[in-house]
Amino acid sequence: MSAPIVDGIPRFTGDQHLASFGRQWNKYEVAHDDEDRATFQAKTGVSLKDLAGLRVLDAGCGGGRYSKVCGEAGAVVVGADHSAAVVKAKQLCSHLTNVAFVQADLKKLPLEPASFDFVFSIGVMHHDADTKSVFDAVAKMVKPGGRYSVWLYRRNQWWQETINNALRRRTTQMAPEKLERWCKWGGWLGGLPVVNKTLNKIVNFSAHPNHENRVCDTFDWFAPQYQYHHTEEELVAWFHAAGFDKLIVLPPEKQGRVYRWVYNQNLLIGSGVNVTGIKLPNPTVRH
Secondary structure, eight states: OOOOEETTEEBOSOOGGGHHHHHHHHHOOOOOHHHHHHHHHHHHOOOGGGOTTOEEEEETOTTSHHHHHHHHTTOEEEEEESSTHHHHHHHHTTTOTTEEEEEOOGGGOSSOTTOEEEEEEESOGGGSSOHHHHHHHHHTTEEEEEEEEEEEEBOOOHHHHHHHHHHHHHHTTSOHHHHHHHHHHHHHHTTSTTGGGTGGGTSOOOOOSSHHHHHHHHHHHHSOSOOOOBOHHHHHHHHHHTTEEEEEEOOOSOOOHHHHHHHHTTOOTTOEEEEEEEEOSSOOOOO
């Protein structure tokens, strides 16, 4: 399979319905080394010390933050993304000769199946028209005995889902420049301690400590054409059906009694369902 090489990156696809991600990752500076390492370990269940020498696939690499984490830990990394975010990812990892990128549809990756020791996808698959089809396609990249970690948006309470869907019907039709102006207001609100612990349980906006991250995260939520929310039971069933065992439902990165109660009640907008598992040596894939 051949593809044009642009800026040193094989391009098998264009941005298509994921153009907003190419825009945001190339515009905003949101990488923070310590935070990114902590988030990676929390959302994959994999320790950095265990990555050296592994062949790793970052499925939906975005701006390359977690590809960088893996590369600096000594893994041989391929970062794949459907959007032009790979340009930013390559720049971020320019000091790492063990990290390469490809722009490609995750459902049609130009990579050898069953060739990766560890495959992970953080906050990506739910932006396709069919989340499970992406999950299944990426699962085929894991070699027998290899690990697969996936983080997806959690399904919230019905009233939160109703409000979110109504808002996103409007925001996904906005010009990016107009939506960014609104997201700057979200970034401002997210910096107000009382507001960001109450109002953003009704309307999602980021409460990240850094203003630029808050604007980017809020745009990330309201811009994409597709956004689906899932349950732990649903994701666990997908892992089993794809031939994975030794599943672990990973806890949220943040802790605290109140936070965990809100999380367990599915009241925390933007939180995730997060599972990791091991590919069986001779899996029988069930549909």
